[in-house]
Amino acid sequence: MWRYFALRRIGTILFxxxxxxxxxxxxYFLRYADFPHDIGGFFYYFSRSLLVAVAFxxxxxxxxxxxxxxxxxxARFLWxxxxxxxxxxxxxxxxFYVFPWMTxxxxxxxxxxxxxxxFVFLWHTALSIYKRRRPPEINLLALGASGLAIATxxxxxxxxxxxxxxxxxxADYDEDVSGIDAEIIGNYDxxxxxxxxxxxxxxxVGLSDSRKKLPIDELLNFKTKGMLIETVEDFYERVTGKxxxxxxxxxxxxxxxxxxxxxxxxxxxxxxxxxxxxxLLILTSPILLLTIVAxxxxxxxxxxxxxxxxxxxxxxxxxxxxxxxxxxxxxETGPVWSTQGNDTRVTRVGRFLRRTRIDELPQIYNILRGxxxxxxxxxxxxxxxxxxxxxxxxxxxxxxxxPGVTGWxxxxxxxxxxxxxxxxxxxxxxxYIKNLSLALDIMIIFETIKTVLVRKGS
Numbered sequence: 438m439w440r441y442f443a444l445r446r447i448g449t450i451l452f453x454x455x456x457x458x459x460x461x462x463x464x465y466f467l468r469y470a471d472f473p474h475d476i477g478g479f480f481y482y483f484s485r486s487l488l489v490a491v492a493f494x495x496x497x498x499x500x501x502x503x504x505x506x507x508x509x510x511x512a513r514f515l516w517x518x519x520x521x522x523x524x525x526x527x528x529x530x531x532x533f534y535v536f537p538w539m540t541x542x543x544x545x546x547x548x549x550x551x552x553x554x555x556f557v558f559l560w561h562t563a564l565s566i567y568k569r570r571r572p573p574e575i576n577l578l579a580l581g582a583s584g585l586a587i588a589t590x591x592x593x594x595x596x597x598x599x600x601x602x603x604x605x606x607x608a609d610y611d612e613d614v615s616g617i618d619a620e621i622i623g624n625y626d627x628x629x630x631x632x633x634x635x636x637x638x639x640x641x642v643g644l645s646d647s648r649k650k651l652p653i654d655e656l657l658n659f660k661t662k663g664m665l666i667e668t669v670e671d672f673y674e675r676v677t678g679k680x681x682x683x684x685x686x687x688x689x690x691x692x693x694x695x696x697x698x699x700x701x702x703x704x705x706x707x708x709x710x711x712x713x714x715x716x717l718l719i720l721t722s723p724i725l726l727l728t729i730v731a732x733x734x735x736x737x738x739x740x741x742x743x744x745x746x747x748x749x750x751x752x753x754x755x756x757x758x759x760x761x762x763x764x765x766x767x768x769e770t771g772p773v774w775s776t777q778g779n780d781t782r783v784t785r786v787g788r789f790l791r792r793t794r795i796d797e798l799p800q801i802y803n804i805l806r807g808x809x810x811x812x813x814x815x816x817x818x819x820x821x822x823x824x825x826x827x828x829x830x831x832x833x834x835x836x837x838x839x840p841g842v843t844g845w846x847x848x849x850x851x852x853x854x855x856x857x858x859x860x861x862x863x864x865x866x867x868x869y870i871k872n873l874s875l876a877l878d879i880m881i882i883f884e885t886i887k888t889v890l891v892r893k894g895s
Contacts, residue, residue, distance in 0.1 A: 461486025586643025813841025
């Protein structure tokens with residue numbers, strides 16, 4: 438979550454938006470060799486350019502130009518940037534065509550687009566090159582070589598654009614850290630020398646048995662001198678947006694500051710879900726009607742498909758979707774995982790509905806009825822819930838909130854049809870429940886729009 442709300446990213450976006458909005462008055466100067474003579478005229482052109490700036494920022498977000506993993510200079514990055522600019526320009530033309538009273542003179546408008554487009558290309562190209570060449574901001578040392586510590590270091594090494602250099606592990610030399618590009622550089626007695634020799638400014642603690650080996654006096658000394666020290670669980674959650682269930686203890690769940698879900702939060706989620714569902718129903722009503730006709734013409738069977746799913750507190754409800762499979766698809770096999778790709782049970786229209794997520798739209802009914810919220814863990818079938826609850830620790834925790842049409846796990850991980858993938862999605866669901874808030878829900882909506890428009894997702 439925090440990678441999305443990083444202060445530097447927010448500052449960059451605010452700076453871009455302000456500069457792009459100022460392109461309006463600058464365009465007036467380039468057109469007439471003079472600035473507007475009163476404050477009202479200045480803000481008139483500033484406000485029109487602000488609309489262009491917002492369109493560009495939305496397009497940059499949707500096209501993943503701000504993506505944490507893709508912000509390195511490459512052909513892929515240039516393609517994303519070009520696509521974002523084209524989408525933004527088309528959106529601006531569409532808005533000014535629908536609302537002609539918002540337009541400015543053609544000369545000023547042309548200069549505005551030239552300035553905005555040029556700035557976006559030059560600025561983001563410079564940013565991406567800088568991010569690729571800048572030295573690491575954090576020299577991180579892993580104290581201990583537990584399984585989660587190794588997984589955390591691997592996560593950092595797989596994403597070099599985090600700006601983190603892994604110094605290595607401080608652990609017993611007989612501990613196994615093979616399989617990753619980091620090694621044990623000393624034992625616990627060497628900690629002080631290692632910190633100073635390698636200019637360490639961040640320590641994550643991931644000992645298998647901290648009661649015997651934790652050098653508490655030295656860590657306290659480092660912390661009082663400004664070094665950041667945190668548990669590997671907290672660090673892993675912060676940089677990945679998920680909570681590791683490996684070695685997760687019930688005491689951590691009880692005493693952690695998260696997982697404190699109040700009635701006010703539930704009420705906010707409910708109001709947000711109802712309002713969003715009504716808006717979505719109005720906007721998609723033509724699509725709903727066309728889909729009903731297409732399903733009836735494509736194959737025999739009902740338009741809607743109802744299936745039992747598990748909701749909040751284990752309550753079972755009937756989920757409503759557009760039918761995307763042939764009738765009685767599981768008559769002979771019984772409940773089975775859905776598969777991506779060439780699932781022979783899926784109809785021709787159903788394949789398109791799944792790819793575009795249109796088959797999910799009837800779940801608006803479940804939201805208005807109170808079975809679901811717009812945001813939450815995906816509801817699973819009772820057969821699989823019973824099975825997964827036996828095999829995956831803490832799986833029932835995902836039922837403390839209402840399930841959702843979209844959610845943190847869906848936008849970050851996507852589709853899961855195997856046990857290992859379900860475990861991965863559960864870690865995202867636990868993060869969502871721990872950090873439940875209206876702000877997180879709004880961010881998930883923006884990520885969902887991006888997923889639907891430009892990515893393959895769940």
